[in-house]
Amino acid sequence: MSMGGENFMEEKNVSSNHGGIIVAELPIQERLISLDRIGNETSDSEAEQELALETRHLNVYYGDFLAIHDVELPIPARKITAIIGPSGCGKSTLLRALNRMNELVPTARAEGEVIFHGKNIYSPEVDPVEVRRRIGMVFQKPNPFPKSIYENIAWGARINGYQGNMDNLVEQSLRDAALWEEVHDKLDQSGLSLSGGQQQRLCIARAIAVKPDVILMDEPCSALDPIATFKVEELMRELAANYTIVIVTHNMQQAARVSDYTAMMMLNETRSGEMIELDHTDTIFTRPSNKRTEDYVTGRFG
DSSP states (O other), X not given: OEETTEETTOOOXXXXXXXXXXEEXXXXXXXXXXXXXXXXOOXXXXXXXXXXXXXXXXXXXXXXXXXXEEEEEEEXXXXXXXXXXXXXXXXXXXXXXXXXXXGGSTTEEEEEEEEETTEETTSTTXXXXXXXXXXXXXXXXXXXXXXXXHHHHHHHHHHTTOOXXXXXXXXXXXXXXXXXXXXXTOTTSBGGGSOHHHHHHHHHHHHHHTOOSEEEEESTTTTSOHHHHHHHHXXXXXXXXXXXXXXXXXXXXXXXXXXXXXXEEEEOTTSOEEEEEEEEHHHHHHSXXXXXHHHHHXXXXX
Protein backbone atom coordinates (compact mmCIF):
# COMPACT_ATOMS: atom_id res chain seq x y z
CA MET A 1 0.00 0.00 0.00
CA SER A 2 1.47 3.34 -0.96
CA MET A 3 1.20 6.82 0.42
CA GLY A 4 1.63 9.78 -1.87
CA GLY A 5 3.19 7.52 -4.46
CA GLU A 6 5.79 6.06 -2.07
CA ASN A 7 5.64 2.78 -0.21
CA PHE A 8 5.32 2.76 3.58
CA MET A 9 7.60 -0.24 3.56
CA GLU A 10 10.47 1.44 1.75
CA GLU A 11 13.69 0.29 3.37
CA LYS A 12 16.32 2.72 4.61
CA ASN A 13 19.84 1.92 5.68
CA VAL A 14 20.40 4.52 8.36
CA SER A 15 20.04 4.33 12.10
CA SER A 16 19.26 7.09 14.55
CA ASN A 17 20.00 7.49 18.23
CA HIS A 18 16.53 8.06 19.69
CA GLY A 19 16.52 8.86 23.36
CA GLY A 20 19.65 6.78 23.87
CA ILE A 21 18.13 3.83 21.98
CA ILE A 22 19.49 2.93 18.57
CA VAL A 23 16.48 2.66 16.26
CA ALA A 24 17.11 1.33 12.76
CA GLU A 25 15.01 2.93 10.05
CA LEU A 26 13.69 -0.40 8.79
CA PRO A 27 10.20 -1.53 7.78
CA ILE A 28 8.14 -1.51 10.93
CA GLN A 29 7.61 -5.29 10.85
CA GLU A 30 11.37 -5.67 11.23
CA ARG A 31 11.86 -2.96 13.86
CA LEU A 32 11.35 -3.97 17.48
CA ILE A 33 11.21 -1.95 20.66
CA SER A 34 12.67 -3.09 23.93
CA LEU A 35 9.93 -2.74 26.50
CA ASP A 36 12.65 -2.14 29.10
CA ARG A 37 12.36 1.47 27.89
CA ILE A 38 8.97 1.81 29.51
CA GLY A 39 9.06 -0.62 32.38
CA ASN A 40 11.44 -2.74 34.39
CA GLU A 41 9.26 -5.84 34.72
CA THR A 42 9.04 -7.25 31.23
CA SER A 43 8.41 -10.95 30.70
CA ASP A 44 10.49 -13.01 28.31
CA SER A 45 7.64 -12.91 25.78
CA GLU A 46 7.62 -9.11 25.99
CA ALA A 47 11.37 -8.65 25.71
CA GLU A 48 10.83 -7.18 22.27
CA GLN A 49 7.66 -5.68 20.86
CA GLU A 50 6.84 -4.54 17.36
CA LEU A 51 5.92 -0.88 17.05
CA ALA A 52 2.88 0.31 15.14
CA LEU A 53 3.54 4.04 15.58
CA GLU A 54 6.15 6.18 17.24
CA THR A 55 6.21 9.92 17.90
CA ARG A 56 9.59 11.62 18.00
CA HIS A 57 9.94 15.09 19.54
CA LEU A 58 6.38 15.88 18.53
CA ASN A 59 5.12 19.43 19.05
CA VAL A 60 1.70 20.70 17.99
CA TYR A 61 0.84 24.39 17.78
CA TYR A 62 -2.44 26.26 17.43
CA GLY A 63 -1.21 29.55 16.05
CA ASP A 64 1.56 30.65 18.43
CA PHE A 65 0.32 28.46 21.28
CA LEU A 66 2.29 25.28 21.91
CA ALA A 67 -0.42 22.75 22.76
CA ILE A 68 1.77 19.66 23.24
CA HIS A 69 5.52 19.72 23.78
CA ASP A 70 8.21 17.23 22.80
CA VAL A 71 6.12 14.07 23.05
CA GLU A 72 7.97 10.79 22.52
CA LEU A 73 5.52 7.91 22.49
CA PRO A 74 6.22 4.38 21.22
CA ILE A 75 2.95 2.57 20.48
CA PRO A 76 3.25 -1.23 20.42
CA ALA A 77 1.42 -3.09 17.67
CA ARG A 78 -1.76 -5.05 18.42
CA LYS A 79 -1.97 -3.66 21.94
CA ILE A 80 -4.16 -1.01 23.52
CA THR A 81 -2.42 2.16 24.64
CA ALA A 82 -4.43 4.57 26.81
CA ILE A 83 -3.65 8.29 27.05
CA ILE A 84 -4.84 9.78 30.33
CA GLY A 85 -4.55 13.12 32.10
CA PRO A 86 -6.60 16.13 33.24
CA SER A 87 -8.80 18.13 30.88
CA GLY A 88 -6.91 20.52 28.63
CA CYS A 89 -3.55 18.73 28.81
CA GLY A 90 -3.49 17.88 25.09
CA LYS A 91 -4.66 14.27 25.02
CA SER A 92 -7.01 14.69 22.07
CA THR A 93 -4.51 16.93 20.28
CA LEU A 94 -1.92 14.17 20.60
CA LEU A 95 -4.38 11.53 19.38
CA ARG A 96 -5.34 13.61 16.34
CA ALA A 97 -1.69 14.24 15.57
CA LEU A 98 -1.26 10.51 15.02
CA ASN A 99 -3.28 10.66 11.77
CA ARG A 100 -2.89 14.34 10.86
CA MET A 101 -6.46 15.13 11.86
CA ASN A 102 -5.30 18.39 13.48
CA GLU A 103 -4.60 19.73 10.00
CA LEU A 104 -8.34 20.23 9.60
CA VAL A 105 -7.92 23.13 12.06
CA PRO A 106 -6.55 26.07 10.00
CA THR A 107 -4.19 27.37 12.71
CA ALA A 108 -2.73 23.98 13.67
CA ARG A 109 0.75 22.83 12.71
CA ALA A 110 3.04 20.03 13.84
CA GLU A 111 6.77 19.73 14.30
CA GLY A 112 8.71 16.52 14.87
CA GLU A 113 7.84 13.11 13.51
CA VAL A 114 5.21 10.41 13.68
CA ILE A 115 6.75 7.24 12.28
CA PHE A 116 4.43 4.74 10.60
CA HIS A 117 5.79 1.86 8.53
CA GLY A 118 9.21 3.47 8.53
CA LYS A 119 8.04 6.85 7.22
CA ASN A 120 7.26 10.16 8.85
CA ILE A 121 3.58 10.78 8.12
CA TYR A 122 4.29 14.54 8.12
CA SER A 123 6.72 14.28 5.21
CA PRO A 124 5.59 16.48 2.28
CA GLU A 125 5.18 13.52 -0.08
CA VAL A 126 2.81 11.66 2.25
CA ASP A 127 -0.91 11.87 1.42
CA PRO A 128 -2.91 12.74 4.59
CA VAL A 129 -6.03 11.07 3.18
CA GLU A 130 -4.15 7.79 2.90
CA VAL A 131 -2.80 8.29 6.43
CA ARG A 132 -6.34 8.61 7.75
CA ARG A 133 -7.42 5.46 5.93
CA ARG A 134 -4.59 3.46 7.43
CA ILE A 135 -4.97 5.10 10.86
CA GLY A 136 -8.72 5.33 11.49
CA MET A 137 -10.56 7.45 14.06
CA VAL A 138 -13.60 6.82 16.24
CA PHE A 139 -14.90 9.99 17.88
CA GLN A 140 -16.33 10.81 21.30
CA LYS A 141 -19.90 11.17 20.09
CA PRO A 142 -21.22 8.46 17.75
CA ASN A 143 -21.49 9.98 14.28
CA PRO A 144 -23.06 7.52 11.86
CA PHE A 145 -23.78 8.83 8.39
CA PRO A 146 -27.45 9.70 7.66
CA LYS A 147 -27.60 6.56 5.56
CA SER A 148 -28.69 2.97 6.03
CA ILE A 149 -26.72 0.67 8.30
CA TYR A 150 -25.51 -1.13 5.19
CA GLU A 151 -24.38 2.08 3.48
CA ASN A 152 -22.60 3.29 6.61
CA ILE A 153 -20.21 0.38 6.09
CA ALA A 154 -20.20 0.21 2.31
CA TRP A 155 -19.78 3.91 1.58
CA GLY A 156 -16.29 4.31 3.01
CA ALA A 157 -15.08 1.06 1.49
CA ARG A 158 -16.53 2.02 -1.87
CA ILE A 159 -14.84 5.43 -2.06
CA ASN A 160 -11.58 3.75 -1.08
CA GLY A 161 -11.82 1.53 -4.12
CA TYR A 162 -12.99 -1.74 -2.60
CA GLN A 163 -13.66 -4.23 -5.43
CA GLY A 164 -14.67 -7.33 -3.50
CA ASN A 165 -18.05 -8.68 -2.42
CA MET A 166 -19.64 -5.77 -0.59
CA ASP A 167 -22.28 -7.90 1.16
CA ASN A 168 -19.53 -10.04 2.66
CA LEU A 169 -17.53 -7.00 3.72
CA VAL A 170 -20.54 -5.41 5.43
CA GLU A 171 -21.37 -8.61 7.27
CA GLN A 172 -17.79 -9.25 8.36
CA SER A 173 -17.28 -5.66 9.53
CA LEU A 174 -20.48 -5.79 11.59
CA ARG A 175 -19.49 -9.17 13.02
CA ASP A 176 -16.05 -7.83 13.92
CA ALA A 177 -17.78 -4.95 15.69
CA ALA A 178 -20.08 -7.36 17.58
CA LEU A 179 -23.14 -5.80 15.96
CA TRP A 180 -24.24 -8.25 13.27
CA GLU A 181 -26.64 -10.26 15.41
CA GLU A 182 -28.43 -7.08 16.47
CA VAL A 183 -28.85 -5.50 13.02
CA HIS A 184 -28.63 -8.23 10.38
CA ASP A 185 -32.39 -8.10 9.74
CA LYS A 186 -32.60 -4.30 9.40
CA LEU A 187 -29.61 -3.31 7.30
CA ASP A 188 -31.77 -0.97 5.23
CA GLN A 189 -32.76 1.08 8.28
CA SER A 190 -30.98 4.32 9.10
CA GLY A 191 -27.88 4.08 11.23
CA LEU A 192 -29.34 6.96 13.24
CA SER A 193 -32.18 4.67 14.39
CA LEU A 194 -29.79 2.62 16.54
CA SER A 195 -29.12 3.19 20.23
CA GLY A 196 -26.07 5.21 21.26
CA GLY A 197 -23.99 2.14 22.01
CA GLN A 198 -25.02 0.48 18.76
CA GLN A 199 -24.19 3.66 16.85
CA GLN A 200 -20.71 3.69 18.35
CA ARG A 201 -20.15 0.07 17.36
CA LEU A 202 -21.46 0.93 13.89
CA CYS A 203 -18.83 3.67 13.71
CA ILE A 204 -16.20 1.13 14.75
CA ALA A 205 -17.46 -1.25 12.05
CA ARG A 206 -17.27 1.58 9.53
CA ALA A 207 -13.67 2.30 10.58
CA ILE A 208 -12.50 -1.31 10.27
CA ALA A 209 -14.27 -1.86 6.93
CA VAL A 210 -11.46 0.04 5.17
CA LYS A 211 -8.88 -2.27 6.77
CA PRO A 212 -6.80 0.17 8.82
CA ASP A 213 -3.69 -0.80 10.76
CA VAL A 214 -4.45 1.45 13.73
CA ILE A 215 -7.71 2.62 15.33
CA LEU A 216 -7.70 5.85 17.34
CA MET A 217 -10.54 6.31 19.83
CA ASP A 218 -11.26 9.69 21.44
CA GLU A 219 -13.28 9.00 24.60
CA PRO A 220 -15.49 6.52 22.73
CA CYS A 221 -17.63 5.64 25.75
CA SER A 222 -18.15 9.05 27.34
CA ALA A 223 -21.68 9.37 25.94
CA LEU A 224 -22.69 5.76 26.68
CA ASP A 225 -24.41 4.06 29.59
CA PRO A 226 -22.52 1.40 31.61
CA ILE A 227 -23.94 -1.55 29.63
CA ALA A 228 -23.04 -0.01 26.28
CA THR A 229 -19.64 0.97 27.69
CA PHE A 230 -18.98 -2.62 28.72
CA LYS A 231 -19.81 -3.84 25.21
CA VAL A 232 -17.46 -1.34 23.58
CA GLU A 233 -14.67 -2.17 26.04
CA GLU A 234 -15.15 -5.88 25.40
CA LEU A 235 -15.02 -5.16 21.68
CA MET A 236 -11.77 -3.22 22.04
CA ARG A 237 -10.10 -6.17 23.73
CA GLU A 238 -11.24 -8.45 20.91
CA LEU A 239 -10.09 -6.04 18.20
CA ALA A 240 -6.64 -5.73 19.78
CA ALA A 241 -5.84 -9.22 18.49
CA ASN A 242 -5.67 -7.74 14.98
CA TYR A 243 -5.49 -3.96 15.38
CA THR A 244 -3.41 -1.44 17.28
CA ILE A 245 -5.71 0.74 19.40
CA VAL A 246 -4.93 4.09 21.01
CA ILE A 247 -7.63 5.44 23.32
CA VAL A 248 -8.02 8.77 25.08
CA THR A 249 -10.12 8.44 28.21
CA HIS A 250 -10.94 10.40 31.36
CA ASN A 251 -12.22 7.19 32.95
CA MET A 252 -9.40 5.79 35.08
CA GLN A 253 -11.23 2.51 35.61
CA GLN A 254 -11.67 2.13 31.87
CA ALA A 255 -7.98 2.70 31.20
CA ALA A 256 -7.10 0.16 33.88
CA ARG A 257 -9.57 -2.39 32.49
CA VAL A 258 -8.83 -2.29 28.77
CA SER A 259 -5.32 -0.99 28.10
CA ASP A 260 -1.96 -2.73 28.01
CA TYR A 261 0.07 0.48 28.26
CA THR A 262 -0.80 3.89 29.64
CA ALA A 263 0.70 7.29 28.85
CA MET A 264 0.22 10.05 31.44
CA MET A 265 -0.02 13.67 30.26
CA MET A 266 0.12 16.85 32.33
CA LEU A 267 0.45 20.58 31.72
CA ASN A 268 3.88 22.12 32.22
CA GLU A 269 4.62 25.58 33.57
CA THR A 270 3.88 27.18 30.18
CA ARG A 271 0.49 25.41 29.92
CA SER A 272 1.71 23.03 27.22
CA GLY A 273 0.83 19.35 27.45
CA GLU A 274 3.70 16.96 28.11
CA MET A 275 3.89 13.20 28.51
CA ILE A 276 5.33 12.68 31.99
CA GLU A 277 5.19 8.88 32.21
CA LEU A 278 4.63 5.82 30.04
CA ASP A 279 4.54 2.27 31.32
CA HIS A 280 2.59 -0.93 31.53
CA THR A 281 -0.91 -0.09 32.72
CA ASP A 282 -0.69 -2.11 35.92
CA THR A 283 2.51 -0.26 36.83
CA ILE A 284 0.96 3.15 36.17
CA PHE A 285 -1.99 2.35 38.43
CA THR A 286 -0.16 0.54 41.24
CA ARG A 287 3.40 1.86 41.41
CA PRO A 288 3.96 4.85 39.11
CA SER A 289 7.38 6.46 39.12
CA ASN A 290 6.10 10.05 38.93
CA LYS A 291 4.42 11.60 41.98
CA ARG A 292 2.03 13.61 39.78
CA THR A 293 0.89 10.40 38.10
CA GLU A 294 0.25 8.81 41.51
CA ASP A 295 -1.73 11.86 42.66
CA TYR A 296 -3.86 11.82 39.50
CA VAL A 297 -4.71 8.11 39.36
CA THR A 298 -5.52 8.02 43.09
CA GLY A 299 -7.82 11.02 42.83
CA ARG A 300 -5.69 13.51 44.78
CA PHE A 301 -5.28 15.72 41.73
CA GLY A 302 -7.48 16.67 38.77
